[in-house]
Amino acid sequence: MRKMLELKDLHKTYCTKRSNVRYEALKGISFDACEGDFIAIMGESGSGKTTTLNIIASLDTATSGEVIIGGSDISKMDNKEICRFRREKLGFVFQDFNLLNYFTVKDNIAFPLVLLNKSKKEINERVKDLAEKTGITKFLNKYPYEISGGEKQRTAVARALVCKPTLVLADEPTGALDSKNSDQLMDLFKTFNDLGQTIIMVTHSVKSASKAKRVLFLKDGVIGTTLDKNEKSDEAFEEEIANFLYNVRK
Amino acid sequence: MKQTFWAKIAFKNILENKKFHLANLIVSVFTITSFYLFAFTATNKGLAVVKGYDSVRFILLVACVFLAIISFAFKIYTNRLLLKRRNKELGLYAAWGLEPKNINSILFFETLYMFAVYSAIGIVLGVFLQKYIYKVLFSLMHCDLKYSGEFSATNIYVSLIVFAVMDIIILFKNMISTNKKKIIALLKEEDAVEPVKKLRLTDVLKGILGVALIVGAYIYINRVDDFINSIRTLVLAIAVLFVGSFLAISSFVVMIELALKKNQSLYYKNTFFTTLAKLVSRTKNNALSLSVINILFTCVIVGASSTIALYLGTENQASKAYKTDGEINVTTEEAVPAVIDAIREAAKETGLEVEEIRYAKRYAFQTTFDESTGEFSNEHVTGRNLPDIIEMLTLADFNENENMSLSLNDGEVLFISDEEIPVESLEGVNIYGNKFKVAQILRGPIFTDIDNIQYAYKFHVIVKDEATLVNIRESLVAQGNTREFNNTVMYNVSGSKDEESRFDVALSDKLKNFGTVDYMDSNATQRQTRYARNAIFLFLGAFLSIIFIMYMIFIMYYKQIEEALDDIGNVAIMKKIGMYKTEIKKCIFAENSLLFFLPVVLAFCHVAACFNVMKGVMKLFMLTDMDFIRLCVILFCVAIFVVYMLMYYGAYRVYSGIVLKED
Numbered sequence: 001m002r003k004m005l006e007l008k009d010l011h012k013t014y015c016t017k018r019s020n021v022r023y024e025a026l027k028g029i030s031f032d033a034c035e036g037d038f039i040a041i042m043g044e045s046g047s048g049k050t051t052t053l054n055i056i057a058s059l060d061t062a063t064s065g066e067v068i069i070g071g072s073d074i075s076k077m078d079n080k081e082i083c084r085f086r087r088e089k090l091g092f093v094f095q096d097f098n099l100l101n102y103f104t105v106k107d108n109i110a111f112p113l114v115l116l117n118k119s120k121k122e123i124n125e126r127v128k129d130l131a132e133k134t135g136i137t138k139f140l141n142k143y144p145y146e147i148s149g150g151e152k153q154r155t156a157v158a159r160a161l162v163c164k165p166t167l168v169l170a171d172e173p174t175g176a177l178d179s180k181n182s183d184q185l186m187d188l189f190k191t192f193n194d195l196g197q198t199i200i201m202v203t204h205s206v207k208s209a210s211k212a213k214r215v216l217f218l219k220d221g222v223i224g225t226t227l228d229k230n231e232k233s234d235e236a237f238e239e240e241i242a243n244f245l246y247n248v249r250k
Numbered sequence: 251m252k253q254t255f256w257a258k259i260a261f262k263n264i265l266e267n268k269k270f271h272l273a274n275l276i277v278s279v280f281t282i283t284s285f286y287l288f289a290f291t292a293t294n295k296g297l298a299v300v301k302g303y304d305s306v307r308f309i310l311l312v313a314c315v316f317l318a319i320i321s322f323a324f325k326i327y328t329n330r331l332l333l334k335r336r337n338k339e340l341g342l343y344a345a346w347g348l349e350p351k352n353i354n355s356i357l358f359f360e361t362l363y364m365f366a367v368y369s370a371i372g373i374v375l376g377v378f379l380q381k382y383i384y385k386v387l388f389s390l391m392h393c394d395l396k397y398s399g400e401f402s403a404t405n406i407y408v409s410l411i412v413f414a415v416m417d418i419i420i421l422f423k424n425m426i427s428t429n430k431k432k433i434i435a436l437l438k439e440e441d442a443v444e445p446v447k448k449l450r451l452t453d454v455l456k457g458i459l460g461v462a463l464i465v466g467a468y469i470y471i472n473r474v475d476d477f478i479n480s481i482r483t484l485v486l487a488i489a490v491l492f493v494g495s496f497l498a499i500s501s502f503v504v505m506i507e508l509a510l511k512k513n514q515s516l517y518y519k520n521t522f523f524t525t526l527a528k529l530v531s532r533t534k535n536n537a538l539s540l541s542v543i544n545i546l547f548t549c550v551i552v553g554a555s556s557t558i559a560l561y562l563g564t565e566n567q568a569s570k571a572y573k574t575d576g577e578i579n580v581t582t583e584e585a586v587p588a589v590i591d592a593i594r595e596a597a598k599e600t601g602l603e604v605e606e607i608r609y610a611k612r613y614a615f616q617t618t619f620d621e622s623t624g625e626f627s628n629e630h631v632t633g634r635n636l637p638d639i640i641e642m643l644t645l646a647d648f649n650e651n652e653n654m655s656l657s658l659n660d661g662e663v664l665f666i667s668d669e670e671i672p673v674e675s676l677e678g679v680n681i682y683g684n685k686f687k688v689a690q691i692l693r694g695p696i697f698t699d700i701d702n703i704q705y706a707y708k709f710h711v712i713v714k715d716e717a718t719l720v721n722i723r724e725s726l727v728a729q730g731n732t733r734e735f736n737n738t739v740m741y742n743v744s745g746s747k748d749e750e751s752r753f754d755v756a757l758s759d760k761l762k763n764f765g766t767v768d769y770m771d772s773n774a775t776q777r778q779t780r781y782a783r784n785a786i787f788l789f790l791g792a793f794l795s796i797i798f799i800m801y802m803i804f805i806m807y808y809k810q811i812e813e814a815l816d817d818i819g820n821v822a823i824m825k826k827i828g829m830y831k832t833e834i835k836k837c838i839f840a841e842n843s844l845l846f847f848l849p850v851v852l853a854f855c856h857v858a859a860c861f862n863v864m865k866g867v868m869k870l871f872m873l874t875d876m877d878f879i880r881l882c883v884i885l886f887c888v889a890i891f892v893v894y895m896l897m898y899y900g901a902y903r904v905y906s907g908i909v910l911k912e913d
């Protein structure tokens with residue numbers, strides 16, 4: 001299967017401006033993701049999972065190491081190339097939805113397509129298709145402040161997928177949702193993953209992680225353990241993850 | 251807890267929020283300085299040397315009251331903006347357990363510090379500037395400086411009290427509104443995202459009403475020709491114009507933006523997309539601020555350009571007020587030789603030569619004239635806004651003074667009226683029973699008129715000879731009109747304007763004991779009086795315009811900071827999704843430009859529509875050169891537009907600096 005993402009020996013060191021105190025958030029992260037992969041990254045707060053995701057998303061830069069997405073090394077790109085890359089190849093789903101309140105649901109989904117100068121016809125077709133798949137067709141003309149958290153997150157998913165990205169990155173996508181909406185969202189991710197979409201997700205939720213094909217556990221800036229789902233059911237994988245975490249904490 | 255504790259917190263708060271307080275402080279300093287200078291100038295004894303001292307002093311005192319009222323209005327408005335931003339902070343105090351009286355103490359000390367700083371700087375600046383302002387003012391007035399530099403504590407007390415009262419009222423208002431609100435409401439007020447409004451039917455109606463009000467006000471303003479009697483309705487029309495502007499901005503413009511949004515081919519273009527979507531909300535939520543900018547901008551253009559035009563036009567207007575250098579009206583013909591002697595003596599004393607002396611017998615009084623029948627009487631009331639005056643002259647006087655050689659037969663008269671009275675088909679006139687055939691119709695003004703003052707509609711009837719004039723007067727005396735003849739002596743002297751002014755003083759000195767002199771006036775006197783009055787208008791116009799411009803800067807600066815802080819999150823999302831920095835900048839620029847140039851465009855429309863009123867008001871102040879007024883207005887519009895662009899660019903830099911800070 002084609003490699004979609006390669007992380008090679010990623011390091012990230014933060015340095016405070018005034019006191020010059022250095023803090024190493026990532027201490028050599030390396031992993032690959034292939035086309036159609038669904039990877040969950042788990043770990044305690046401060047373990048480096050969001051930093052890893054931000055570097056993959058090109059929202060932050062690594063101190064050293066390589067990030068290759070679809071054959072392109074994003075650490076060697078300039079700002080403009082990164083922006084273009086981000087709008088064409090990546091889709092984002094954030095914990096706090098990151099929807100623009102002055103746009104309707106439809107406009108929020110259409111936003112990445114407008115940036116790519118797509119035609120009105122293509123925009124309407126893609127938005128309609130994604131809205132149907134995510135079940136938000138009836139909210140298309142509403143504004144984000146008029147819909148529920150679950151509906152907002154489904155809008156964010158539709159926006160993330162509207163450009164048919166190489167990779168979808170999700171940062172705690174169920175963090176602001178109740179259990180019912182969380183389940184619905186993860187089912188949605190699973191559906192798109194089954195259709196071939198590569199997804200990398202940072203999460204604290206065992207149940208959410210159990211929908212992924214692989215779970216990476218980060219600890220103190222390095223990948224400690226990797227669990228593969230293989231042919232296990234969601235429930236069995238959830239139990240395995242839970243047991244692993246229980247043993248680690250013990 | 252001790253009050254010193256709250257005093258310290260208040261001090262720290264001001265430092266923390268210095269970004270918001272600084273602009274307010276600068277405007278407040280300039281406002282109190284202006285108020286003090288107005289009060290100082292009005293009460294300074296040196297002003298008494300100015301011709302028309304009473305009216306000049308009155309204008310300055312009215313300006314003080316006007317400045318106090320507009321300052322108060324703006325303090326309320328700016329306080330509203332500042333308090334909205336601070337509610338979260340006050341809510342946090344309440345959440346930490348501070349009692350309302352503690353929060354009131356903080357608010358009190360904040361107000362006290364701000365008042366102490368701006369009033370101290372403002373008054374010191376005023377006292378420092380007073381001498382220089384006085385010099386500039388007297389130089390503008392073309393007057394010798396009589397600066398009375400004594401330290402006037404009263405003006406300082408008055409300035410401090412007026413502004414302290416304003417601040418106290420606003421402080422109480424803030425205390426009441428803060429104490430009334432629930433903690434949660436205070437905490438959430440700043441965070442509350444102003445929702446994107448969909449236009450309701452009432453908004454559509456408001457938009458249509460706004461446009462209708464503007465159009466209605468424009469039509470009314472352009473139909474008024476009687477400015478003195480229509481002043482109340484004119485003020486009302488201008489108020490309606492500004493209400494209409496607010497409604498048009500808040501609803502009609504939003505309607506247009508929404509219509510553009512519906513055009514998908516346009517809307518789904520890269521720059522239009524975010525710009526239009528944000529504009530709808532920003533226009534709606536900023537309608538009040540934009541309307542205030544609209545009012546201020548219109549006032550600055552109208553006020554400053556008209557006072558500049560008035561002042562710059564003074565020399566030209568005053569020098570040709572009378573066709574000769576001056577005139578003296580004498581009640582008896584016998585006294586005329588003595589007056590002529592006085593003119594010659596005054597000229598000799600001041601080293602000038604008398605170039606020409608003319609004389610005319612005039613018979614004038616107020617009347618009403620029916621242009622359809624040609625009848626002068628006291629019975630018909632005309633629809634005209636100014637009174638009708640009939641002035642009768644002999645043909646000989648008229649020919650001599652107008653350098654003409656017209657002739658009349660018995661029973662014939664020449665009829666002269668203002669351009670706007672339709673008398674082309676008039677065949678005869680009836681002057682209180684004395685009927686004459688109109689030999690010829692001419693148009694004024696003639697030598698007896700002050701050419702740039704229209705205080706009445708003048709009808710001149712030129713009769714064949716003095717005997718006819720005497721007959722008419724006798725007939726009128728029989729009817730109870732005892733008006734005497736006026737014997738007008740007109741003169742021209744050689745010399746510069748300053749020499750003519752000295753001659754004027756010498757002549758008026760000689761004539762003051764002449765009981766028969768009804769009045770004397772001259773171009774030199776007109777020049778001094780007009781310079782004094784127009785300089786005061788320019789002085790007030792300049793100060794008020796600067797204050798208005800400062801308020802505009804404050805509103806733009808403040809709104810840009812406020813909105814930029816709210817927009818940081820949106821811009822971060824745009825960047826995450828992959829929008830280039832240049833694209834974001836382009837959107838911000840387009841959005842802010844459309845938003846902040848909207849009130850300016852509307853202001854230019856208002857000025858163009860109100861030009862008729864400006865012309866009318868200028869006429870009342872004796873400036874009749876319309877091309878000159880138009881030129882002044884256009885040049886000032888260009889100048890203020892350049893200033894506004896600089897202001898806008900500064901505000902835009904503040905906005906983009908905040909939202910793109912992390913780059």
